[in-house]
Amino acid sequence: MANKTKYLLSLPERTIRASAAVGGGLVAETSQLLLPRMVRDSRLYRATIGGLLRIMIEVVGGVEEVPLSQEGGLPAKDLLKRKAAGNVIELAGILTTGWSPLWLLAAVADITKGTGIYLNTLVADLRSAGALPPDLEITSVEELLVGLEGTSGAIADVVDLPPLKVADMRQTWQNLRQNINELPDAASLAQLYQNLQEVSKREKVPLLTVSTTIATSAIKAGIHLGDVHIFSFYRETLNALMAEGLLPYLRRSAKPYLRGAAKQFNPQTSTYTQRLL
Known part of the structure; x- marks a missing residue:
């Protein structure tokens, strides 16, 4: 009963994390298609928006199968620590x-x-x-x-x-x-x-x-x-x-983000809310 109560109390956090996985993934995939390569590959973009997307998807959303994280650069959790310290981090981009x-x-x-x-x-x-x-x-x-x-x-x-x-x-x-x-x-x-x-x-x-x-x-x-x-x-x-067709093809690219969102509602996935209770 106690575990169920903790799980219910953690639903707001799980919802936020799931939304981060899907929302961040949607923005990341869309930016690959709509933003000019010169913009996405600039140091400014990679140090700001690109880094924040990785933090949203990997750290908050818990998505592990993201191509953005396979191209070198700092792990998202280390990136979060450095951003919290106010440092500008250059991420390895995909040209x-x-x-x-x-x-x-x-x-x-x-x-x-x-x-x-x-x-x-x-x-x-x-x-x-x-x-x-x-x-x-x-x-x-x-x-x-x-x-x-x-x-x-x-x-x-x-x-x-x-x-x-x-x-x-x-x-x-x-x-x-x-x-x-x-x-x-x-x-x-x-x-x-x-x-x-x-x-x-x-x-x-x-x-x-x-x-x-x-x-x-x-x-x-x-x-x-x-x-x-x-x-x-x-x-x-x-x-x-x-x-x-293009949309079904892109839909397959979105599967890791959807799996990351679903994982957030798995009772086996620990949350900060449950740890504090």
């Missing part, structure tokens, strides 16, 4: 641009002297996201990387932080150049781009959203940056997106 189909399509086409439509599409999306100035002329991947470095430096001057590094994207480009004989041909690239457009049109979402969804999946699957075999993964993921 999903390096895994983005749009980015790799543009890079391969540039290397093989192919069509510039992929680069133009990527540049247009980055401009609309505010990551590139509207008047900057970009006709090659090198100019794109220089432009991104310049933009991140300007943002860094405003917030008094070191500029964003584009080293990983450059490394991807170099890896692809060294494996030029293994790169997909023009027809394969065109088919991949067509599939991206098809999913974007059918789901009524921007092309960059589809590209980011696939990039996030590549990271979760452990695909290495610059791996030429990533194009096979793209085709498989696009086939899955076309077969089941």
Whole structure:
């Protein structure tokens, strides 16, 4: 009877924790799709919003299977301690641009002297996201990387932080150049781009959203940056997106957060309320 009473008294805390798991997870997954990569990968974002999301999801919500915590950086509990002490913590971010189909399509086409439509599409999306100035002329991947470095430096001057590094994207480009004989041909690239457009049109979402969804999946699957075999993964993921739709696909990504929420109502899960009673 005493245990039941303690459990009932702990329901408010359990509800808060469950809400943190689902709410924090929803915000985290949505930010992966809607916020520009340059914003999510900035030191300011990772030290503030990104860190708070991890604390909400992992410490308060009790979610253990979160990709955000598998990419290095401090454990969420240590992060909470340091934030409580007032220190600014730099978290290890996930540079999903390096895994983005749009980015790799543009890079391969540039290397093989192919069509510039992929680069133009990527540049247009980055401009609309505010990551590139509207008047900057970009006709090659090198100019794109220089432009991104310049933009991140300007943002860094405003917030008094070191500029964003584009080293990983450059490394991807170099890896692809060294494996030029293994790169997909023009027809394969065109088919991949067509599939991206098809999913974007059918789901009524921007092309960059589809590209980011696939990039996030590549990271979760452990695909290495610059791996030429990533194009096979793209085709498989696009086939899955076309077969089941974007929302069902994303719903599978939400399962860890839902499990974390359900765990909070398990009587075996201890709460601070019960410990105090």
